[in-house]
Amino acid sequence: MTTANGTPEVDLVDYDDAVARYDPVFGIEVHVELGTRTKMFCPSIVVFGDEPNTAVSPVSLGLPGALPVVNGTAVEYAIRIGLALNCSIAETCRFARKNYFYPDVPKNFQTSQSDEPIAYDGWLDVELDDGAVFRVDIERAHMEEDAGKNTHVGGSTGRIQGAEYSLIDYNRAGIPLVEVVTRPITGAGMRTPEVARAYVQTLRDIFRALDVSEARMERGNVRADVNLSLRATSDSPLGTRTETKNVNSFRAVERAVRYEISRQAAILDAGGSITQETRHWHEDTGTTTAGRIKSDSDDYRYFPEPDLAPVSPDRAWVEQIRAALPEMPAARRRRLQGDWGFADAEMRDVINASAVDIIASTVAAGASPAAARKWWMGELARTAKQLDVELADLTITPTQVGELQWLVDAGRINDKLARQVLEGVLAGEGGPEQVLIARGLEVVSDDGPLLAAIDAALAAQPDIAQKIRSGNLGPVGSIIGAVMKTTRGQADAGRVRELVLERVTPA
Amino acid sequence: MSTLSRDEVARVAALARIDLTPAELDRLAGELRVIVDAVASVSTVATADVPATSHPLPLMNVFRADIPEPSLPVAEVLAGAPAAMEGKFLVPQILEED
Amino acid sequence: MTDLTRLTAADLAGRLTSRDVSSVEATQAHLDRIAAVEPALHSFLYVNGDEALATARDVDSRRAAGEKLHALAGVPIAIKDIVVTKGMPTTAGSKILEGWIPPYDATITTRIRAAGLPILGKTNMDEFAMGSSTEHSAFGNTHNPWDLDRIPGGSGGGSAAAVAAYEAPLAIGTDTGGSIRQPAAVTGTVGVKPTYGGVSRYGLIALASSLDQAGPVTRTVLDSALLHELIGGHDPRDSTSIDEPLPGLVAAARQGRSGDLTGMRVGVISELTGEGYQPGVRARFTESLEVLRGAGAEIVEVSCPHFTYALGAYYLILPSEASSNLAKFDGMRFGLRVEPSEGKVTAESVMGATRGAGFGDEVKRRIILGTYALSAGYYDAYYGSAQKVRTLIQRDFAAAFAQTDVLVSPTTPTTAFKLGEKLDDPLAMYLNDVATIPANLAGIPGLSVPNGLSDDGLPVGFQVLAPAKADDRLYRVGAALEALLEAQWGGPILAKAPELEVAR
Numbered sequence A: 001m002t003t004a005n006g007t008p009e010v011d012l013v014d015y016d017d018a019v020a021r022y023d024p025v026f027g028i029e030v031h032v033e034l035g036t037r038t039k040m041f042c043p044s045i046v047v048f049g050d051e052p053n054t055a056v057s058p059v060s061l062g063l064p065g066a067l068p069v070v071n072g073t074a075v076e077y078a079i080r081i082g083l084a085l086n087c088s089i090a091e092t093c094r095f096a097r098k099n100y101f102y103p104d105v106p107k108n109f110q111t112s113q114s115d116e117p118i119a120y121d122g123w124l125d126v127e128l129d130d131g132a133v134f135r136v137d138i139e140r141a142h143m144e145e146d147a148g149k150n151t152h153v154g155g156s157t158g159r160i161q162g163a164e165y166s167l168i169d170y171n172r173a174g175i176p177l178v179e180v181v182t183r184p185i186t187g188a189g190m191r192t193p194e195v196a197r198a199y200v201q202t203l204r205d206i207f208r209a210l211d212v213s214e215a216r217m218e219r220g221n222v223r224a225d226v227n228l229s230l231r232a233t234s235d236s237p238l239g240t241r242t243e244t245k246n247v248n249s250f251r252a253v254e255r256a257v258r259y260e261i262s263r264q265a266a267i268l269d270a271g272g273s274i275t276q277e278t279r280h281w282h283e284d285t286g287t288t289t290a291g292r293i294k295s296d297s298d299d300y301r302y303f304p305e306p307d308l309a310p311v312s313p314d315r316a317w318v319e320q321i322r323a324a325l326p327e328m329p330a331a332r333r334r335r336l337q338g339d340w341g342f343a344d345a346e347m348r349d350v351i352n353a354s355a356v357d358i359i360a361s362t363v364a365a366g367a368s369p370a371a372a373r374k375w376w377m378g379e380l381a382r383t384a385k386q387l388d389v390e391l392a393d394l395t396i397t398p399t400q401v402g403e404l405q406w407l408v409d410a411g412r413i414n415d416k417l418a419r420q421v422l423e424g425v426l427a428g429e430g431g432p433e434q435v436l437i438a439r440g441l442e443v444v445s446d447d448g449p450l451l452a453a454i455d456a457a458l459a460a461q462p463d464i465a466q467k468i469r470s471g472n473l474g475p476v477g478s479i480i481g482a483v484m485k486t487t488r489g490q491a492d493a494g495r496v497r498e499l500v501l502e503r504v505t506p507a
Numbered sequence B: 001m002s003t004l005s006r007d008e009v010a011r012v013a014a015l016a017r018i019d020l021t022p023a024e025l026d027r028l029a030g031e032l033r034v035i036v037d038a039v040a041s042v043s044t045v046a047t048a049d050v051p052a053t054s055h056p057l058p059l060m061n062v063f064r065a066d067i068p069e070p071s072l073p074v075a076e077v078l079a080g081a082p083a084a085m086e087g088k089f090l091v092p093q094i095l096e097e098d
Numbered sequence C: 001m002t003d004l005t006r007l008t009a010a011d012l013a014g015r016l017t018s019r020d021v022s023s024v025e026a027t028q029a030h031l032d033r034i035a036a037v038e039p040a041l042h043s044f045l046y047v048n049g050d051e052a053l054a055t056a057r058d059v060d061s062r063r064a065a066g067e068k069l070h071a072l073a074g075v076p077i078a079i080k081d082i083v084v085t086k087g088m089p090t091t092a093g094s095k096i097l098e099g100w101i102p103p104y105d106a107t108i109t110t111r112i113r114a115a116g117l118p119i120l121g122k123t124n125m126d127e128f129a130m131g132s133s134t135e136h137s138a139f140g141n142t143h144n145p146w147d148l149d150r151i152p153g154g155s156g157g158g159s160a161a162a163v164a165a166y167e168a169p170l171a172i173g174t175d176t177g178g179s180i181r182q183p184a185a186v187t188g189t190v191g192v193k194p195t196y197g198g199v200s201r202y203g204l205i206a207l208a209s210s211l212d213q214a215g216p217v218t219r220t221v222l223d224s225a226l227l228h229e230l231i232g233g234h235d236p237r238d239s240t241s242i243d244e245p246l247p248g249l250v251a252a253a254r255q256g257r258s259g260d261l262t263g264m265r266v267g268v269i270s271e272l273t274g275e276g277y278q279p280g281v282r283a284r285f286t287e288s289l290e291v292l293r294g295a296g297a298e299i300v301e302v303s304c305p306h307f308t309y310a311l312g313a314y315y316l317i318l319p320s321e322a323s324s325n326l327a328k329f330d331g332m333r334f335g336l337r338v339e340p341s342e343g344k345v346t347a348e349s350v351m352g353a354t355r356g357a358g359f360g361d362e363v364k365r366r367i368i369l370g371t372y373a374l375s376a377g378y379y380d381a382y383y384g385s386a387q388k389v390r391t392l393i394q395r396d397f398a399a400a401f402a403q404t405d406v407l408v409s410p411t412t413p414t415t416a417f418k419l420g421e422k423l424d425d426p427l428a429m430y431l432n433d434v435a436t437i438p439a440n441l442a443g444i445p446g447l448s449v450p451n452g453l454s455d456d457g458l459p460v461g462f463q464v465l466a467p468a469k470a471d472d473r474l475y476r477v478g479a480a481l482e483a484l485l486e487a488q489w490g491g492p493i494l495a496k497a498p499e500l501e502v503a504r
């Protein structure tokens, strides 16, 4: 069955046909790296992308003699996650050793929680793009530690002639993880890929709201393993599942699930059976391929970690954490939509652009919700798209957008000038006020220069002046236009119109 | 309880990543069979009503404050490594993970 | 002039404090003794002469400058090679760690350095502390100073022999199932396994995490108390470390030396006497009970019915934990790396080849046994059952300590056996630890103090056990017995040991 990476093993079944004939069942394991200052079991700092092996200790390197000590903040974060996912928090739980040999696992066991997770039996309501809500049952959320990172070096490029080897950096080894495991999710039918994606996205938003992780997918802070199986009908027993590992973007989750449904359907259609195996997702080809099937892969020889004391979170502490939980993203979105008066479609656009927080901050900076939406979903969204970055990555802050709108509201700039100010801010010329002054963009509010410009315009177009005088106000616009040109757009058009009419029809 | 076969010892040695010569395997299988038979008596008193003890003293909630300490110097870290390159540990080719 | 190596640590400390002798003199005397007797004994895997003398010089100058120093400052010490020492090779007696120089110190090492004790070197041991004879060291066995053809006990035979042969007044041992107490018994020295969690395990190369404890190896009970107080107490780097002050150990030892045990209830564990114990061992034990009775102690018999299963539970729990603790020795990050003689060179094949070549027989036996006991389908019958037996043994102890203050037994069933005698019979080797193992399973403290010579002229040890965190009782009873017996003998037991041939 196994073929070279990326080559489909079977002719896929059309997705719509597959979900018409089979009932997909899936489950997701999400690992989130916690944003604590130090690692799960030692005081090495948690860093991303630093020089290799510069955030390590005897513990995170698994040196002989080293002993782990639990990071209390990581426990608190795990409880936060558990509570946000409506889980029960264990009265007592222990860490266990999951024994397996792998060079990026320094001790050759991962300290994890096997049958005693800190949080269990929860649920999460997942909102789909069209506003429909799908409830996902959470089996458990448990604490564990991350592994190091290995880079494979091929023989042709490696310095050791002809040899293949790997280089290992243990900076990531020991970073606290919480693994959230769902129960088998049924009933999503043809929307299965979308539910899978929305679930991971919802979790990511929750991790951020809880302030337990930066939860940046592109950095691997959040990683998903997707289990999927097909069965004939919703009454049939569960089919054999595959586990697609490390699917690391929302879109990839959706695609991987979709792909596995089509692939498994093809095998079943042909009378074949699904092999229980782990599979790898290939972003480039949009396919999954089989991982190595190892005979001993499941014999992890779990046993309670003798080097660590059991964790028995004090009930008062748990209640204190519960009371301090922030509003969950879905509830907050509903509240904000009401506060802002956005239509459902408007709000969905904002959510899909990941602009809720940005708009909230812009409103907090004094802009009206409508104005904030106008800037971020309009001019700035276009800029972000051109630059192929997220809104949040633009070099303009919500506070600056608020300031910009304030300048407009104060009449110091008009909309057209505001766009120029925005351009300056994005170009790194400073804040709105600074750009406005540096570029000399302020609206001319002094009547003197305006009157001079008006007189000049009237003198230059005597026929038009005559028409206006005779009561034909149609051509006023051409005088205004001329004045705007002279003042390089910095005049308030309304005021110019008033002054023109004063000038040509003496009271 | 099953007695320990030579094949079983070979399987477990592989699980423990210990290469054994055929002669070693023969000898170990014999010795281990004797030892396993001798220790197996524990199951006769380990009845369902007896709780297991994983830690000799009843400790609970031993936590560390989330305060960083400096890293071991990378030079010292790699000084003890069998091979290193570019600040990283160099290991033989890792077969595809499962 | 007195031979400085013959002084107890307490006496030497006194003479250093009064500046009667210097630490450099004391350290040099021990280094000279090491040079003289090592060819016969092989107690040390590494002698740390230059650094020890540098520490001694530093202590001498600080003392001369009037600095307030630790009571043991300047008294040299030997450290079992399972304790991680920065800048000094640490092998745990294994080829797989040959030449490894740790980049950090164990907490014990840090405390010893901070107190200014010159570290003489690292002592020999059974590989990864697996054994009772030091014959499982990858670097050759250590000989018993009482009879060079006999074992010095194990796994800490190096530390015990070094102390018995006056190579060091103090040594560090570790005790997972008797590795401090059994060598002490067979070399005529004192050894203490503290309460589990009483001494930090940070930086001890782990054998079985739930059983391991480091402790003192000395020639007198008071010296053990002094060293125990130095290395003991809470360490935040060890999650299983007890976060309470130690009881007064030195005070208890000094109190014990008065020889008065009035009101002390001493329980004799019926399961740890009688059959299987050498007649000379039994005779000395009975005599010692009479000595304690004479000192005012009340002797009662107690039964610990589940001790019968202790050895089985121990030889499941230890190998299981060890199989996991020793997984890190794989040739990837430190230590030995061996490529397979045939087949593809991959991380996986190199791990197998390294571990196949780097571990000795006993280590392989126990790792495979432990892997088996934890593997799918066997866990409940083996590891799970063993942990239940652990509960039963704790209950036995709890019931016994409800009637008594301390429990006693012979430390070992026999005196030192001949080198090679039990090497091919692992099970016979394991039986040496039958009396010491229950304390490790229950986490309680135990002490072995010499209580005479058997019919074969070899030393015998007397074991005292106390409830968890009541280590002070060991010292009181141990010091009392020591004082009363030495009064009978007219001096310490080691005075009866033959003088070693000295290399010149």
Ligand SMILES: [Mg+2]
Pocket (backbone or CB within 6 Å): A029, A225
């Ligand atoms: Mg998984």
Ligand SMILES: [Zn+2]
Pocket (backbone or CB within 6 Å): A031, A144, A179
């Ligand atoms: Zn995991």
